[in-house]
Amino acid sequence: MSTEEKKAPSRKEALEAIMSRWAPAPGTETVPVPEALNRVAAQDMFAEYTLPVVRASAMDGIGVAAAAFQKGIPDTSHWRPGREYARADTGDDFEDRFDAVIPVESVTFLPDGGVTIAPDTAVTAGLNVRPAGSSVKKGEQILPAGRRLRPFDLAALTLGGKVDVAVVKKPVVAFIPTGSELVAPGTPPERGQNIDSNSVMVRAMLEEMGAEPRLFPIVPDDPAALRAALERAVPVSDIVLICGGSSKGGEDFNADIVSSMGEYILHGVASAPGRPMCAAMLAGKPLINVPGPPFAAYFVLDWCVSALVARFLGAEPPARKTVRARLTKDVGPTPGMEILRRLEVRRSADGFEATPVGGRGGCTFRTLTASGQTVTDGGGTGHAAGDVIEVEYLR
């Protein structure tokens, strides 16, 4: 390992270096509540109405006056609906002169409208009655700013009388694939060519993060073309990603261009795949040069870009399932370098088992599509077959 690699920042240090230079200024927009799934609330939300407006039955039953039950259960055989009682099903309001609900299970309805009430029924004022505001009170806080809205949050907003909600505008993330060897999907690759699969993957990842992807066409290995693409992308984006050309190859002049256009932050992290990633600030916006191999691009999006998008939105990234799984093979120590390992996670007799897939640099289908992942911590111990470790489950 060269001296330069030893000095490379960890993922955490790299993020701190970027975040410390970035003051995102997200806008807000108002969207209909039914279209706000997974958007982030831009302000605290308060209820417009009180529900129940007056009161509601908490059970299916009959509304009665509790006063009639002060000396035990009265003779109810001559009762009539609308006179001594009223049907009051779950959620129903009923006339003010009734103040308790007897569950339907304790009531027998007689053919002439009278009722029989089970002898062990105790009736007091307020029994099975939900008072005004027991669901919602006008002015009550429904949810706080910064919340990523889940389906039940949309229900809460609706119950609170909201039809629109102010949300944080999605950050526009430009994605510029570079490389003269790349051909667009659908083009049969010839010798020396490769298919641009990152545009498709990155678009989907950005959408799941809550960002708005803006995909640019493939830029060949030509400094003027790359500079032109950057000049188009930066003004219309909140975050810019250049993909490919981040390492030390002869055609990898991205770092030079970026240096000339903005503030260079770092080139290289102690994390693989994706070790040669670069970060810079251009016009107050983070620019990440994402390495081109798909598995490297995946990892840099997963740890770095998702953190930037979450910071912009002011919300946690979406939660990801983790499982504790028993390793079926050793995962070697990785001194000085955090390394992403993909694993196939399967249910086993006593929980889950995880089989490491592929090596460090490989990007085969099986590595890319494996169901789980873990990141080794850069320490000198690693894990042995049989160890139970926490694994992120991706499906």
Place this chain on the structure above:
Amino acid sequence: MSTEEKKAPSRKEALEAIMSRWAPAPGTETVPVPEALNRVAAQDMFAEYTLPVVRASAMDGIGVAAAAFQKGIPDTSHWRPGREYARADTGDDFEDRFDAVIPVESVTFLPDGGVTIAPDTAVTAGLNVRPAGSSVKKGEQILPAGRRLRPFDLAALTLGGKVDVAVVKKPVVAFIPTGSELVAPGTPPERGQNIDSNSVMVRAMLEEMGAEPRLFPIVPDDPAALRAALERAVPVSDIVLICGGSSKGGEDFNADIVSSMGEYILHGVASAPGRPMCAAMLAGKPLINVPGPPFAAYFVLDWCVSALVARFLGAEPPARKTVRARLTKDVGPTPGMEILRRLEVRRSADGFEATPVGGRGGCTFRTLTASGQTVTDGGGTGHAAGDVIEVEYLR
């Protein structure tokens, strides 16, 4: 608890009763790969091309002929690019007469085109060369039928030369809100009225499950109107949900209508909220009568409808994060009944802590929007404050 309640099936038994009567026949459709996120592959997918087509450099470096290194490092000061060596950066192909790649870190480029190679460099044929097909081989399986496609699966399909993918058609799930007390969102509720918040929540939940929601307008408590809505919904849906009117209230005639139109399966489960849910088969399609209170509707969608959608799609439901959290309060035993409890989950010094929110029947904002949940198992023990239990994390 009445005898009838004691006989109610568990959630597992209820699902088995529905599934055993249902033979879904999902169709397939072809969609562009970039639009296939979270769709379910309808068939095994195989690669169209081999990548690298011939070979590719695994490093940024220079391609050389290993034969020149048989007796150690030769004098390379007179070498010229394109004659004795070629630039070969990561992913690049290079001329056939070269068969090894020396990393750029081991090479010093001289002004006249010659190079100096670090003395400890060992060069053998194939060094740092990825052979044809090391990423992908034509005919290799990319992924199997039944896979819910994640962003990296879309990359794998693209690398394998696919631009379209056959996916399982989304099940159309009709949602019919019922209740004369309901008003549409945006209408100020008067005494005795309630806002239909379930349509908004259920639409979002169905979309996340991978279903296509078809929302119907509110149907008043009128048997003819409900029958008409069902007659419209059943032919155009794969699964039908009626919301509200599932319990034993005087206006809850849904069960009678459903019985007259199809095969009644069950009324009532040993699970709360949502205990009075009904299930039936109509024209070979499952019909679920979802209880109306939002928290009950949420739970029935979460355990029952999501399982039906997953069965239709032939894929696991999307994974949900779980955390082990320390309870800050007792959660009482729930003999004979599985009960959903929502909890606020927070990070604590030693992991997570979870505070139960609301009671069994309550549906306040705080219950509905709490960040976690657990289902008590219907046993007689419960959990005590201080116990560490597994909690589903919903944000």
